[in-house]
Amino acid sequence: MKLRITLLVVLLCLVAAAALLFWPRDHQAGEAPPSLSTAQLDTVARGRALVTLGDCEGCHTVRGGAAFAGGRSIPTPFGTFFSPNITQDAQYGIGSWSADDFWSALHNGYAPGRKLLYPTFPYTNFTKISRADSDAMFAYLKTIAAVQVANREHRLKFPYSQRWLLAIWRGLFFTPGVYASDTQHTAEWNRGAYLVQGVAHCSACHEARNALGAVRSKDNPSGGLVLSWYAPSLSVPAEAGVQTWSEADIAQLLRAGIVTGDHQGYTFGPMAEVVFESLQHTDAVDLRAIGVYLKSLPVIAAQTQPSRVGLTPASIPIVMSNGQQVYKDNCARCHGEQGEGQSTAAPPLKNSRIVSMNHSVNVVRMVLYGGYAPGTELNPRPFGMPPFYPTLTSEQIASVLTYIRASWGNSAPPILPDDVEAGMTGPLW
Amino acid sequence: MTPMRKIARVLGVALLAHTFTLYAADLDTVEQRALPCLPCHGKEGRAGPDGYYPRIAGKPAKYLLNQLVNFRDGRRFFPMMNYLTERQPDAYLAELAEYFSSQQLPYDSVSAQGVPEATVERGRILAKDGDKSTDLPACSACHGDNLLGALPAVPGLLGVSRSYLDAQLAAWRTGLRHAKAPDCMATIAKRMTPADIEAVTAWLATQAVPEGSGPQAAVPSPQPVECGSIS
Numbered sequence: 047m048k049l050r051i052t053l054l055v056v057l058l059c060l061v062a063a064a065a066l067l068f069w070p071r072d073h074q075a076g077e078a079p080p081s082l083s084t085a086q087l088d089t090v091a092r093g094r095a096l097v098t099l100g101d102c103e104g105c106h107t108v109r110g111g112a113a114f115a116g117g118r119s120i121p122t123p124f125g126t127f128f129s130p131n132i133t134q135d136a137q138y139g140i141g142s143w144s145a146d147d148f149w150s151a152l153h154n155g156y157a158p159g160r161k162l163l164y165p166t167f168p169y170t171n172f173t174k175i176s177r178a179d180s181d182a183m184f185a186y187l188k189t190i191a192a193v194q195v196a197n198r199e200h201r202l203k204f205p206y207s208q209r210w211l212l213a214i215w216r217g218l219f220f221t222p223g224v225y226a227s228d229t230q231h232t233a234e235w236n237r238g239a240y241l242v243q244g245v246a247h248c249s250a251c252h253e254a255r256n257a258l259g260a261v262r263s264k265d266n267p268s269g270g271l272v273l274s275w276y277a278p279s280l281s282v283p284a285e286a287g288v289q290t291w292s293e294a295d296i297a298q299l300l301r302a303g304i305v306t307g308d309h310q311g312y313t314f315g316p317m318a319e320v321v322f323e324s325l326q327h328t329d330a331v332d333l334r335a336i337g338v339y340l341k342s343l344p345v346i347a348a349q350t351q352p353s354r355v356g357l358t359p360a361s362i363p364i365v366m367s368n369g370q371q372v373y374k375d376n377c378a379r380c381h382g383e384q385g386e387g388q389s390t391a392a393p394p395l396k397n398s399r400i401v402s403m404n405h406s407v408n409v410v411r412m413v414l415y416g417g418y419a420p421g422t423e424l425n426p427r428p429f430g431m432p433p434f435y436p437t438l439t440s441e442q443i444a445s446v447l448t449y450i451r452a453s454w455g456n457s458a459p460p461i462l463p464d465d466v467e468a469g470m471t472g473p474l475w
Numbered sequence: 476m477t478p479m480r481k482i483a484r485v486l487g488v489a490l491l492a493h494t495f496t497l498y499a500a501d502l503d504t505v506e507q508r509a510l511p512c513l514p515c516h517g518k519e520g521r522a523g524p525d526g527y528y529p530r531i532a533g534k535p536a537k538y539l540l541n542q543l544v545n546f547r548d549g550r551r552f553f554p555m556m557n558y559l560t561e562r563q564p565d566a567y568l569a570e571l572a573e574y575f576s577s578q579q580l581p582y583d584s585v586s587a588q589g590v591p592e593a594t595v596e597r598g599r600i601l602a603k604d605g606d607k608s609t610d611l612p613a614c615s616a617c618h619g620d621n622l623l624g625a626l627p628a629v630p631g632l633l634g635v636s637r638s639y640l641d642a643q644l645a646a647w648r649t650g651l652r653h654a655k656a657p658d659c660m661a662t663i664a665k666r667m668t669p670a671d672i673e674a675v676t677a678w679l680a681t682q683a684v685p686e687g688s689g690p691q692a693a694v695p696s697p698q699p700v701e702c703g704s705i706s
Contacts, residue, residue, distance in 0.1 A: 106551075109548075109549035109561075110548055110549020110550060111549070111555065133678070296690050307597060317563055320560075322562040323562075355656070362673035380502065380507075380510075388501070388502055389502060391507055392502065415555070415558060416509065416511050416514075416559075417511070417559065418559060418562075418563060420568050421562055421563040421564045422560040425563055426566065426567055427508060427567050427570065428501070428508075428563075428567075429507060429508055430508065430510065430511035430559070431511065432510045432511040432512075432513065432514050433511065433514055433515075433555065433559075434514065436514045436515050437514050445609060474555070474557070474558035
């Protein structure tokens with residue numbers, strides 16, 4: 047009996063300790079690496095630049111809706127999130143928030159009243175933002191006119207719909223803390239790291255998430271599947287790694303949305319949106335710092351896809367021959383007989399990272415739906431890839447991709463009709 | 476080097492450079508940029524392979540631009556069009572609109588197979604005279620006497636498939652398609668019954684388009700309903 051009571055007491059103490067451990071606490075402080083830009087900006091202009099680099103407007107605006115008034119759906123494996131209104135509306139927006147409230151959301155991940163926020167709002171990145179920068183962002187958002195649009199409830203599966211469970215998630219995966227400068231590196235590198243890890247929240251898409259939606263790059267050093275596209279890894283040179291690129295080429299890709307020459311790069315899908323709304327407006331000095339940091343990321347080899355049932359040896363020549371015919375009829379005019387490409391209108395398909403990447407969803411979606419590069423200031427009349435879903439079957443698309451991925455020196459595994467069908471889900475974005 | 480040789484050499488280099496530029500510049504055209512439109516809208520925008528996607532060739536440029544902007548900004552919804560137009564500046568969309576507007580192409584022949592004659596006749600009356608009892612103006616009151624549109628921004632109604640016309644009128648009736656306010660076509664479509672829509676699209680979709688005809692120079696006046704997209 048005595049033993050039982052003792053055990054019960056110990057258990058209760060453990061639960062209480064766990065709750066205490068996991069319950070959110072305020073965390074303050076931290077200096078950010080200062081901007082190296084010579085541009086003299088006042089607080090609101092600095093906040094605006096940060097809000098633009100974070101592309102807050104991108105998620106917090108629905109197509110056809112008022113800027114920052116929320117309502118955009120974010121489909122995830124856990125259900126669909128709807129971004130909230132962050133205009134100055136006192137009822138639905140953040141009009142009644144103080145600078146402390148805003149800091150708590152960014153840095154500690156909860157809204158007024160200790161309402162725990164889902165990490166779809168990337169406070170796991172934003173926690174690295176300094177208090178001064180948070181205040182500047184808040185000052186800029188104060189200038190956004192109130193728009194009275196009610197927020198939509200998230201539509202989440204059980205148990206993810208239970209917001210209180212976030213206390214445990216946070217205990218496992220979230221440590222608040224402003225970016226700490228690494229004295230081993232230059233001021234420029236630190237500035238780049240601060241922006242990339244913090245407000246620009248690149249890892250929110252470019253790093254894999256675990257089964258509970260937490261970015262766990264150490265366990266899984268690959269990119270992430272986001273909004274039906276694959277955000278390639280920035281650590282893997284065969285994906286989106288830029289370790290061997292020049293800072294100028296990196297800046298060109300991020301500003302124009304496309305770069306040709308020594309290195310070929312194209313943005314499409316959600317990244318085209320990031321370039322268009324955010325990166326093309328970034329201060330040149332900051333963009334260079336971002337490049338310096340991205341170049342220094344440790345090189346990681348691409349993960350090999352788990353083996354699966356593919357083509358039988360007997361069917362390979364048939365698929366290749368069908369694919370070659372589809373290529374001649376539909377692709378060669380622009381991309382060239384040998385996949386060599388032509389100017390900026392049609393990228394080369396040989397030695398192309400997009401073509402040969404292990405995760406094939408992007409190249410499948412490019413053939414299915416085509417799309418234009420973003421119409422940026424540096425590339426205001428972009429060329430586009432025609433959609434082929436109206437004219438080609440899944441089988442034809444699979445065979446032409448299999449042919450392209452195994453020709454002219456490319457040696458990537460085949461694409462099956464099932465892969466093409468799988469690429470047909472999700473928002474086009 | 477003799478002067479003749481010098482000239483020949485300069486010419487040769489110039490010719491080589493010219494050939495090279497030609498090759499590189501070969502694709503630097505609006506036609507190349509418009510390629511993504513063609514799988515659905517057909518060669519030169521003359522209408523799609525499956526009869527649904529509308530002909531865009533020869534429509535007033537301002538009308539086409541209005542639609543591209545409407546798709547981009549969320550007043551019209553069709554995933555493929557929203558996807559292709561987003562993140563493109565007005566000037567570029569205008570260039571593409573001009574390109575398709577300038578394509579003057581013959582229309583395909585049409586037939587009125589399978590539609591009751593009374594329905595087609597009711598459609599002709601709606602298109603040409605309207606229906607005063609339901610406050611429905613004639614299509615021709617804005618879309619031109621020959622229903623091939625009016626510059627700068629009123630589209631023609633002929634040479635477009637019936638399924639497309641039906642879908643657009645239904646979308647306006649149910650609030651899925653929008654134009655700049657005041658949205659005249661939303662007002663008009665909401666006055667129409669499903670039977671009206673069936674009749675008018677049956678007639679419109681079966682009118683042959685004479686070769687060489689196009690939108691008239693100006694919108695007829697006075698307009699029966701105020702339109703934000705043509706003012």
